Amino acid sequence: MRAVKGQVELVVRMCRKVLAKESVHGQLMEICREIRRHFGFSRVVIFLVDEVLRQIRGAAGSGLRLTYIRSQAFPIENRGGIEIPNAISRCAATGRPETCRLRIADAGYRKFVRGKSPLNRTYAKEYALLPLKVRGRTFAVIAVSVMEGEGTLTDETVATLASFADFVSLVILQAKELQERRRLEREIESVSEQIQRRLGQDFHDGLGQDLTGIRMRAELMEERLNGVSAEAAADAQRIVKLARQAVERARKLSRGLYPVTLERHGLLSALQELADSATLMYGIRCSVSAPRRIDIRKSTTAIQLYRIAQESVHNAVKHGRAGRVTVGLLRRKGRGVLEITDDGTGFDTHTKSTGMGLNVMRHRAELIDGELRIRAMRPSGTRVLCRFPLPSK
Ligand SMILES: Nc1ncnc2c1ncn2[C@@H]1O[C@H](COP(=O)(O)OP(=O)(O)OP(=O)(O)O)[C@@H](O)[C@H]1O
Ligand SMILES: [Mg+2]
Incomplete structure (x- = not known):
């Protein structure tokens, strides 16, 4: 029972992590990490194989020199006792799991690894190779190494890993579709x-x-x-x-x-203009607070944030009958934060909305890889909070 629970937890955690990564390499790195952590293998590498199965395009979690692997041109014969590329090639071609033993200590194999990789000190003695497939085609091979002193690969472990790999394939497909x-x-x-x-x-x-x-x-x-x-x-x-x-x-x-100002003078000026016009139009007090300069260079991010502020101010007046609205643009814990606070009637943020405004705001936040929260304020009022990633310096 505990084992099943562990598997389910692994699957859920991995799904979440993989789906959060944008690049295929990032996704594969997460999978390597999770397999290592869960199954206790010290070395797990995922090789991305070329469509026509003649080459490796990448290797996540390896520390391998890609140029070196590429120079091995698939499918390769058993050069200098390096059995693993042959086995990867077989696994990719058949779409079935493979196991192989390594004949070690040849010069080619030493070149295979970089720097202080554990392989330099402890040699892998066995590999399990598991195909990752999308619509029946193998696009990557997971290589699980069993090192000296780590026991041996049983048929049961290989079978578990193989069904796990099938599941990983589904997650990757899902991630691709989501992207x-x-x-x-x-x-x-x-x-x-x-x-x-x-x-x-x-x-x-x-x-x-x-x-x-x-x-x-x-x-x-x-x-x-x-x-x-x-x-x-x-x-x-x-x-x-x-x-x-x-x-x-x-x-x-x-x-x-x-908002023409947005393009000409940036987000802060456009928000200021929005606040001034709300003050004039609705007779409320609307102001902008931005204690530190935040540089939002991407115009797509700026326009989404502007639209979120626009809808929030509008809602505050229309539904909350607010007398005071503050639009804040700040940096908190390395992330950007846009928050619109009003002193209006507030509302039950858990009830499902029939309007479009809140849903569109959430969607806009997602488009810029941010997240939107709506909080009830005390004694009354509402705060719309959008956290978003800032460009790294
Ligand atoms: N700042 C606020 N103060 C009080 N109530 C709010 C506030 N923001 C939203 N609401 C409540 O949430 C509901 C949903 O808001 P939402 O913006 O999604 O839709 P809407 O404004 O009714 O319509 P639409 O935005 O599609 O024109 C509103 O009808 C209102 O009851
Ligand atoms: Mg609205």
Whole structure:
């Protein structure tokens, strides 16, 4: 029972770790670590094999010189007693587990390892080789080494490792699909931002300028009609008023669609503009607090954070009837934090929302590899918190 529990825990932990890694190499390193830790082998390496099975493309967890392995060109004959590449090749070609014993102490084998690798001191005497397959094709081989003094590989252990490898294959497939989905989501998001930006610019530069032109002509007309016909001048004045309103509307619309300031002056300035406009529009006190400068260079991160702040401020006013809203942009424990705090009515953050705003905010946070939390404040109010990775210096 305990053994089963251990396996389940291993599987769950490994799934979580593998799915969190972006690169295939990072995923394979996690798998190596977990197998080592769980089964107690001191050395586990995963070889990425080339599609046509003629070469190794990479080796995770090895410390092996890739150039050296590549120079061994698959499938290789038994050169200088190095049996392992042959066995990897066989395992990759058949898609079945293999075991092999190592004939050691040849010069080629010594070159096979780098630096202070344990293999330099203690030789591996046996290997279990397990294929990792996606849709029936082997793309990598797990090599589990049994070192001198580590006992021997039993058939039962090999069988357990083989079924474990099948499971690992599924996790990797899942990770690949997840990555592909995230990539597509990012693409869709970026296309929709581009469209909004185009629309925003068109509103600003096209429609906005046309309306300004109309307003100016109407002002001139009003001036000319003054003293000619009081009635016509009053009409012209009405047109001027309407044109002014239309200009203001187009400006607001264009800003809402795409915050031009964000591109020109960065996230902090855009957040400041958002706060100023909320203060003006809703008659609340909205301010920005950023004690230390945070450099967000990626425009995709900046736009997602801006949109999260925009929706939070909007929710605070619309639902919370807040009188005060603070937008904070800070660095905490090496991560960036955007937090929007309001003193409104607050709400039960556990109830399922029918609106789109909160879900879209969560999705935006995920797109920038961040996470979103919503907390109820005391005595009342809400805090939306988005933690996100900062670029390494
Ligand atoms: N700051 C807040 N203060 C009080 N209630 C909030 C706050 N933010 C969200 N809510 C509550 O959570 C619900 C869901 O918010 P969400 O933004 O997802 O949807 P919505 O604002 O109702 O609609 P949409 O954003 O799609 O226009 C809101 O209807 C509201 O009841
Ligand atoms: Mg909303």
